[in-house]
Amino acid sequence: MKPPLWQTVGFYALVGIIVLQAVFPFYYAILTSLEDGQALFEVNYLPKALNFANYQAMLSTGVFGKQILNSVFVATVVVILSLFLAVTAAFALSRIQFRGRGLLLLTVLSVSMFPQIAVLSGLFEVIRYFGLFNSLWSLVFSYMIFTLPFTVWVLTTFMRNLPVEIEEAAIMDGASSFTIIRRVFLPLMWPAMVTTGLLAFIHAWNEFLFALTFLSTDSQRTVPVAIALISGRSEFEIPWGNIMAASVIVTLPLVALVLVFQRKIVSGLTAGAVKG
Amino acid sequence: MAKTDARSRLSRSRTRSAWLFLAPMLVTLFVVAAWPLGRTIWFSFTDASLDLMSQARWVGIRNYLEYVDFGDGEGRYYGLLADARWWRSVWNTILFATVSVSFETVFGLIIALALHKQFRGRAFVRAAVLIPWAIPTIVSAKMWAWMLHDQFGIINDMFMSLGLISQPIAWTASPDTAMIAVLMVDIWKTTPFMALLILAGLQMVPGDIYEAAKLDGVPAWRVFRRVTLPLIMPAVLVAVVFRALDALRVFDIVYVLTPNTDATRTMSVYARENLFDFDQFAYGSAASTLLFLVIALITITFIMATRMDLEGKRA
Numbered sequence: 001m002k003p004p005l006w007q008t009v010g011f012y013a014l015v016g017i018i019v020l021q022a023v024f025p026f027y028y029a030i031l032t033s034l035e036d037g038q039a040l041f042e043v044n045y046l047p048k049a050l051n052f053a054n055y056q057a058m059l060s061t062g063v064f065g066k067q068i069l070n071s072v073f074v075a076t077v078v079v080i081l082s083l084f085l086a087v088t089a090a091f092a093l094s095r096i097q098f099r100g101r102g103l104l105l106l107t108v109l110s111v112s113m114f115p116q117i118a119v120l121s122g123l124f125e126v127i128r129y130f131g132l133f134n135s136l137w138s139l140v141f142s143y144m145i146f147t148l149p150f151t152v153w154v155l156t157t158f159m160r161n162l163p164v165e166i167e168e169a170a171i172m173d174g175a176s177s178f179t180i181i182r183r184v185f186l187p188l189m190w191p192a193m194v195t196t197g198l199l200a201f202i203h204a205w206n207e208f209l210f211a212l213t214f215l216s217t218d219s220q221r222t223v224p225v226a227i228a229l230i231s232g233r234s235e236f237e238i239p240w241g242n243i244m245a246a247s248v249i250v251t252l253p254l255v256a257l258v259l260v261f262q263r264k265i266v267s268g269l270t271a272g273a274v275k276g
Numbered sequence: 277m278a279k280t281d282a283r284s285r286l287s288r289s290r291t292r293s294a295w296l297f298l299a300p301m302l303v304t305l306f307v308v309a310a311w312p313l314g315r316t317i318w319f320s321f322t323d324a325s326l327d328l329m330s331q332a333r334w335v336g337i338r339n340y341l342e343y344v345d346f347g348d349g350e351g352r353y354y355g356l357l358a359d360a361r362w363w364r365s366v367w368n369t370i371l372f373a374t375v376s377v378s379f380e381t382v383f384g385l386i387i388a389l390a391l392h393k394q395f396r397g398r399a400f401v402r403a404a405v406l407i408p409w410a411i412p413t414i415v416s417a418k419m420w421a422w423m424l425h426d427q428f429g430i431i432n433d434m435f436m437s438l439g440l441i442s443q444p445i446a447w448t449a450s451p452d453t454a455m456i457a458v459l460m461v462d463i464w465k466t467t468p469f470m471a472l473l474i475l476a477g478l479q480m481v482p483g484d485i486y487e488a489a490k491l492d493g494v495p496a497w498r499v500f501r502r503v504t505l506p507l508i509m510p511a512v513l514v515a516v517v518f519r520a521l522d523a524l525r526v527f528d529i530v531y532v533l534t535p536n537t538d539a540t541r542t543m544s545v546y547a548r549e550n551l552f553d554f555d556q557f558a559y560g561s562a563a564s565t566l567l568f569l570v571i572a573l574i575t576i577t578f579i580m581a582t583r584m585d586l587e588g589k590r591a
Contacts, residue, residue, distance in 0.1 A: 011390070018387055019404045025464070026407055028430060029419045043433040089301035092294035097287075104298070106579075111309045113575045115525035117544040118568035121319050121551055121561045122312025125329050145308045148301060171286075177293045206412035208528045209544075213552060224414040228532050240422050247415040258410040262403050269469065270476035 026251065033244035040241050054245035063218055064226065064246060071222040071250070074139045075204040079197045081140065082147040086196070087189065090155035091181050095167065105156065112149035116209050119145065127214055138214040139222065143207060147200040154271045158192040159185065195268035198261055202254060223250045313568070319561035326557050339562040356562050364538055365546040372459065372530075372542060373523035379463045381516055384470025389500075391471065392478045409468040417532040420461040424448055451539040458540050462529055466522075470515050477511020478504070517578050524571055543567045 031044065036053045058064045092098075093105055123142055132138040162185070170180050211222045218226075227246050232238045258265060320339055324332035341358060345351040356362050391402055408416065423430050424447035432444040447457040481504065489499045527544040534540045541549075547567065550560030 011393070011395070014386075015390055015395070015401055018390060019401055021464070022404050022407050022468070025416070025419050025423060026411060028423060029415075032422060041428045043428065043430050045430075085301045085304060088297040092297040096290050096294040098291045098294050108301075108305065110575065111305055113521055113571060114309055114313065115544065115564075115567055115571050117525060117527065117547050118316055118564045118571075119309060119312035120316070120548065121557060121564060122315030123308065124551075125315055126307065126312055128329075142308055144304050148305055152301060177290070177297065202410065206414070208412075208414055208531075209548070213548075224412050224528075227418060228414050240425075240428075243418050244422065247418055251411050251415050254410045254412070255407055258406050259403050262399070262406065265406070266402075266472055266476075269472055 026255070029244045029247050029251075033241060033248050036241060054241040055249070057239075057242050058245050058249070064223075066219050067221050067223050067226045068250070070136055070220065071205055074136055074143070074222060075201045077140045078143045078147055078204040079200045082144060082151050082200050083193055083197055085144075086148060086151035086155050087181065087186070087193070089152050090159050091177070091185065093152070093156045094159035105153070108149050108152050110149075112146060112153075114145065116145070120209070120213060123210075124213065133214060134216045134220055136215075136220065139204075139207070139211055142210045142214065143204050146203060146207075151196045151200060154196050154268060155189070155192055157271065158189065162188060191264070194261070195264045195271075198257060198265055199268050202257070205250075205254065316561050316568075317565050319558055320565045322558050324558045324561070326552070326555050329557070332558070335558075339559050340566075356559065356566065361538070361541070362546060362563065365541045365543050368455070368540055369524055369526070369542040369544075371455065372462070372526060372540075373520055376459055376462045376466070376523050377516060377519050379459070380467045380470045380519060381512065383463065383467045384474050384515070385512070387467065387471035388474035388478055391475050405468050405471060407468075408465050411465070413465065413528040414532055416461055416465050417529050420457070420464075421448060421533055424457055424460075448534050451537060454534040454537055454539040458529055458533055461533060462523075462526070465529075466519065470519060473515035473518070474508060474512055477508040477515075480511075481507045517574075521571055521574060524574075525567065 031047050032040065033054050034047060034051055035044070035049050036051045039049050039051075093101060127133055127138045127142070130141075132141065166188070167180050167184050170184050175183070206224060207222075208224045208228070211225045212228070215221050215225065221229075223246070227243060227250065230239065230243050230246065319329075319332060321334055321336060322332035323335050323338075337355075339355055341353060341355040343351055343353055352358075387405060391398065391405070411419075422428075424432075426432065426444050426446035426449065429444075429447070431447070432441070435441045436444070445453055447453045485503055485507075486499065489503060494502075525544050526542050527548070530540050530542050530545050531548075543563065544567065547560050547563035550556040550563060552560075554560075
């Protein structure tokens with residue numbers, strides 16, 4: 001039984017609108033970033049120019065390049081550190097029976113509900129105490145508050161679903177827990193680790209409030225803050241072309257990641273919610 | 277019994293190693309979450325300032341509420357709870373959370389239902405839908421700020437050629453439309469997240485239910501109302517709560533898209549303003565503490581209501 005024609009047409013029209021609204025703003029940012037001078041101030045729906053002046057202007061200053069490296073550094077270290085801390089913790093939480101396990105998991109999970117602003121003044125004090133103010137390590141350190149609970153939660157659920165038999169043989173052979181994690185679990189865990197690692201990377205790359213508060217000089221900033229602070233001498237001189245070029249530069253890697261790892265990201269995003 | 281002895285020794289040593297493995301994660305979380313939260317709450321009862329944090333002295337609930345007697349029979353209330361700007365930001369936050377989450381749920385449901393169908397190019401559509409979610413919040417705020425520009429913005433151009441408005445609107449600058457602009461950007465950016473969560477719920481509904489309904493000739497709309505919707509309700513609820521908690525702490529979009537306006541200032545923005553811009557560290561901490569309380573209450577209610585399954589044992 002085939003659905004009537006109007007239904008098919010209506011459905012594809014709906015899909016068309018969904019795609020258009022999702023893609024258009026980014027498309028328009030790219031289009032704007034390729035315009036210069038007067039062209040910027042005419043509303044165009046289709047690309048008219050192919051002018052890389054804005055990109056040149058952003059990348060030639062040097063500071064923006066440094067800021068991109070800052071972001072890459074912070075996001076990468078955050079991923080490595082949170083995966084390391086979470087894998088060991090998830091092993092204990094999922095494979096070893098001990099009292100207070102459920103409560104502990106609940107406590108860890110509840111941290112992900114903390115509004116960032118609620119820890120901001122306390123964290124500011126801690127970061128100054130450790131002498132980390134205006135250092136990239138302040139971000140690596142503070143980002144643990146949102147990457148750890150999520151990573152621990154997803155990896156624990158994943159490990160719990162692996163069969164018991166796989167580690168029994170290793171225990172019989174007298175392998176230590178650390179060896180079991182490294183030799184038995186790590187090879188099986190990589191799908192879950194790729195997922196959580198990607199989400200942690202994206203989260204760290206996009207974070208704004210901590211980066212705005214804990215860094216104070218231009219050369220230390222990460223890209224979201226850098227973009228937010230680009231301004232002209234007056235309201236009428238805001239360099240929109242430059243802002244759009246910078247936006248496209250920092251967003252392209254993310255869009256590429258999303259397109260390549262679509263399935264993994266979707267499964268990671270829904271893991272916490274649906275299984276909860 | 278040598279065998280049970282060996283086993284209990286093994287389980288004891290495993291319990292010990294469990295705590296050893298948990299320690300680094302727990303210590304980290306303590307230092308970045310529990311301790312700072314405690315200090316924020318403490319600061320809210322002191323006279324701490326940005327430069328003199330360590331010399332903070334206890335002042336009771338003065339940051340929250342204080343009655344100052346002027347001595348001539350008149351007096352006034354001071355403090356957060358007597359601050360009209362604070363209540364305005366509470367109202368803004370609630371308005372923002374309610375409206376954005378409602379729209380995101382409806383749009384998310386529509387997109388999820390569309391993606392749940394089999395059709396050619398579905399993988400492409402799903403990838404496209406994810407793009408707004410992947411774009412950093414700051415970048416989307418800037419992209420939309422440009423699209424909503426009063427003179428050169430494409431939105432005004434579109435609306436004017438469609439005849440929806442007769443003259444350009446200063447979306448982000450005018451107090452009447454600032455909140456609408458913020459909502460527009462947030463709904464655009466977060467609907468994909470909602471759609472994905474609901475889609476995951478849809479995919480867990482067994483397919484034979486639809487087969488049965490189809491054979492019985494039940495109209496599609498009633499199948500949706502009576503079968504699909506009740507079955508995906510738990511997934512939708514979880515998504516709504518997740519998003520609501522997120523929306524209540526909104527900061528980035530408001531801070532970048534509409535800085536310094538009473539029309540959109542939310543609780544987070546209000547708190548940060550006082551903490552770092554106005555040098556009212558203790559007062560800002562009090563605002564942070566209140567926001568935390570609100571969110572904690574909602575979270576606890578939610579966990580109690582759904583009795584989340586944490587041990588991995590299904591009842």
